[in-house]
Amino acid sequence: MIFLLCSNLSSLYVIIIIIITTYLTAFTLGLTHSSQWSEHFPDCAGSSQSPVDVVTSLTKYDPSLTPMTPLGYSQHNHQPFTLLNSGHTVMVSLPGWMGLGGLPWLFSAVQLHLHWGSGGPSHGGSEHTIDGLSSEAELHIVHYNSELFPNVSAAMRQKNGLAVLGILIEAGDETNPGFNNIIRYLSRVRHAEQEDLIPGFDISSLLPKDLGRYYRYNGSLTTPPCYQEVIWTVFYEKVKISKAQVRQIS
């Protein structure tokens, strides 16, 4: 099931997507095809795997959903963040006092990371697709259920343990200053396992303006170990970065 929450000044409506297409992006751990993942990680063969293709004509209204509320995203207090090249993505560690409201439990931030590809409207680098079309890239902000679990390790195998925000990124004409807080430092972590401190910045500058319209479904981590305990929120509004910025992350 996928739910879409939409809100504006006068109305609140939510749509459920009943039929979804599941596929996986193949990379990491030396396994070149997702079909191999399940040999080592049984969850990767599960029935609730992410990412998905959102078929908008099959979405349905769910009045129980509420807008997402970032908590402390802007209170970086000039503390530096750690930027890490994990070998298959670029990741920024986030402090646990950043969190996420708008879900039945309070979730604490863990990290954010980017997915990207070769570009093009149908061959982009996003993991989620909308009606079969991908975007240039996708940002994931990972949180764990800190009301029920003591840390992310304990949460990631438990029901409702994780909540991930998915932000689809497309190319535009203007430089996105929020994303430059990451992109300008990518040259420091060109190689796997490299990490460096970067200046703290307002994480909400990476989000779309409209946090009240999104697709909601229960899915999984998109790479091994593929645990199927993720509450996914993929925002309807895409974020634009400049073509030059796209080139820098591609």
Ligand SMILES: [Zn+2]
């Ligand atoms: Zn991801």
